[in-house]
Amino acid sequence: MGTQLMASKKLRQNVSHVPGGLCLVVCLSVAGSLLALANNAGGTRGLSEETFTRRLTPEQYKTIIADVFGRDIKIGGRFDPGARVDGLLEVGAGQVSVSPAGMEQYDSMARSIADQVADERHRDILIHCKPKSVREPGNACAQQFLGEVGQLLYRRPLTAAELKLQVAAANEATNIEQDFYTGLALSLAGMLSQPQFLFRQETLEPDPTRSGEFRLDAYSRASRLSFFLWNSGPDRKLLTAAANGGLDTQNGLSRQVERMAASPRLEASVRAFFSDMFQFNKFESLIKDTEIYPKYSSRVAQDAREQTLKTVVDVLLTRRGDYRDIFTTKKTFLTKALASVYQVPFSMPVPNGSPDAWRPYNFAPQDPRAGILTQVAFVSLHSHPGRSSPTLRGKALREVMLCQKVPSPPGDVDFTLLQNTSNQEYKTVRARLTAHSTQPVCAGCHKITDPIGLALENFNGAGGWQTLENGAKIDVSGALDGVELDGGTGLGQAVHDNSAATSCLVNRLAAYALGRTPKKREASWVGSLGQVFADNGYILPVLMQKIANSPELYRAATSELEDVTMMVAPEQPRKEGEK
């Protein structure tokens, strides 16, 4: 099973949570001490829309449960959909709450997980103590277990009040049920439904390196680092480092960053980031007309998504290549179903043990496929159910890959001419778009999307190959920001050479790490990240380490505390030896 819980020894809990003697809100400020400070300052100002906690993504929830309790704990149920803000669900996660239906699901999942943890099959492995009697409350064992597991779930040691409460809840439930493990499971389930687990709390402390300013406290820094590099909560080593002051120095932080960046778990974060940035959640509702695209299936869609992620991981992690190469690489990975869409041969080796359904594949130098923009995932995700869409593809390329905003169409516009595909006067979408763009109100936006998307017209709405439309030969000439280009490979090269592609990646990655879009005041930091990225050949792990090592990642912005005049100290963390 190999869980953190199994390996966990009780962490030191003599945490000087807030150095300097001044306790600024904190230990439990679920959603943002800065906001609390300002609010308690008499509402002198409404703080920015910045928020300091994020709801766990489904992937993070599942990963934490697997990390803490092992991978054989089954997680059933559905999560509330996320909200995409400034291009990322991870930024939206800082703004969403939980719906009543979503809470029902969390409650149900929590009880199911807790029941499994305490069942006869798992309890001896996961619960490192035994009650004196299984029919009565076992105070000591409940305290040990809930304290131990609590710090992994809350990403910090429980406060005395929290632990006392959870133990009392377990005891009361045990009295009602007359079963220690049932009572313990219910208390654990309660913990899994609480905001301290479901949301990422962040807590502030005075910044010892910048007088009068603030930064995240050690545990919040550990969490921010861990979610950024591993897409999960801190492991035991990181929590120990936080408890021991190991994250208080740049050297200590760097050691942890180095350790974590060298771990295979980095891939989980890279996958999560690109799934988010590329908007792959849209695959959940992607519909294709299977009469027009008979090769399309949910299996193809699933494989297409994975193909692009495998390609990205191969370039960026396996080969530690240049980020820009994801737009030009000839190497990819295919399954049998995808090979059929790409119309290339696919051969499986003789099964040997556990055959992998995936095979590496290199498109020939002259092949019109190269890079992720020509893969099924991108071209099918940004198309209509029954046909391609140069406009949607151009818009997606600008918004997703270059971080540029394309306006929506105005109201009261007649689309009939544009979208009537059977109109023999305009056989190709290029001809229809040209006619449509004669309306000045439409032309402004179409000229920034269509020349990009038209270059991808050899790929139909499901990613298959097409050369004719209504009998007319498809012209795939296009342009990107003044660069003339031809077809998907030409477009990939143009994006590769466009400086917006790398600056977009830097911005998105910084936002992903911070949980919000970088502010203007952070422009110089983001600029320096871009410089480091360029100086190091656009190697992604180098950029990730640079971000993870940046004090800026863990800082509270000065300007937001200017008006704060009063500070509150609600609850002290538990001291060593305190019961």
Added chain:
Amino acid sequence: MNPFNRRTVLRGMLGGTAVTVGLPLLDCFLNTNGDALAATGAPLPPIFGTWFQHLGLNPGMWVPETVGPNYKNNIQLEVLNPFIDRLNIYSGLKYFIEGKPLETHTTGSQIATTGEIPFGTKGGPSIDSSIASVIGRRTRFRSLEVTFGGTRKTYSQQSGTSRNPSEPSPMALYKRVFGPDFKDPNAEEFTPDPHTMARQSVLSAVTDHIKGVINRVGANDRARLDEYFTSIRQIEQQLVLELERPAPLEACSIPGQPAEAPPGTILEDAATNCKLFAGLLSYAAACGQTQVFNVYVDSMQMREAGSSYIWHAATHEESIDEELGYQKGVFAFNTWGNMIFAEFLQTLDGVREGSGTVLDRTLILWLTDHSDARVHGLEKVPVMTVGSGGGRIKTGIHVSAPGDPVTRVGLTVQQALGVPINHWGVDSNGTSNTITDVMV
């Protein structure tokens, strides 16, 4: 809620083991007509529903020729004739975008459901949520959301940061409402489950604690945590209800578990799911499980079996038939939407409660995103209501309000159902003018 501490009482009675007790609570029975609660004489509570269907209706095909009562349905709404005495049609209404960018198919939906334009996480509560906060607080579910398109899209939200995802599967809805945690209000015996009591004990302890946390955070995050607590309070409410003997409800019977139906976008599948959902929602209401529901017709991607022509594409691509003067295929789609709406109403009307039916105490608000979807029209938007919510509005009326904001209908409906507001919507989409023609 209960006038005494149920946890204490039950704990004493149970002593840790399951016993059968008849709790002297909610001893209110239906009167001899079966349409009121005998203990108070009050009528059965109102039910509110929304029916949201994208892509409008064909211009010129749905507005009745005459205004006021005794109107005749235009051709596109003839399928609703069986309900014409309970149907109100509102014509001439408008969505105002006020120079803001139009998010096609979204802006109108936002205005219709929340009275304002903000997108993403910035929006306020949707109309159903405001109404549920008044009439849905004591039911097991504040509201139930369903959709026929296979996705979990929704326009129901506490706010932009807390949306209520739609349920695409009738079987999943059945399990949620009528699964093991359902307490049959007409069961002869009632046995409170000690496990439920233990759950309640843990939950109430931890939520008490977290209330302290809310008081220490800033305003933005407090709003989000308040939403979290609204959600967790529903769980608490469910546990309370599971431990109480429910009031008998004559009309309540447990429907059979539906087979899993494909949640696809083919019209036939959607119609099947619509019927299944209608039955489940009717009995959920009749059994006192909810008083608010939202139906989201994800019409954009729908198509006929064997055809590749989706509804949304048809609105933009189909030429106007020169002889008929309208888009023939779009007319068929829209009429199909009205037909399944009629079937939905029929199902609600088929569940009898004494001398009336579930539909009699229901008020359904029909909304859409555009008037003429072909050009993303925002003027002359169709709006309908069906039912009086138990006599809370007048029905059988065609109201013409040219150039007025769509939100007038929403304001009227909210006031009729007891939401204490006298203005709804923002800027030009805001209004203080109820539709007096239909006010009781």
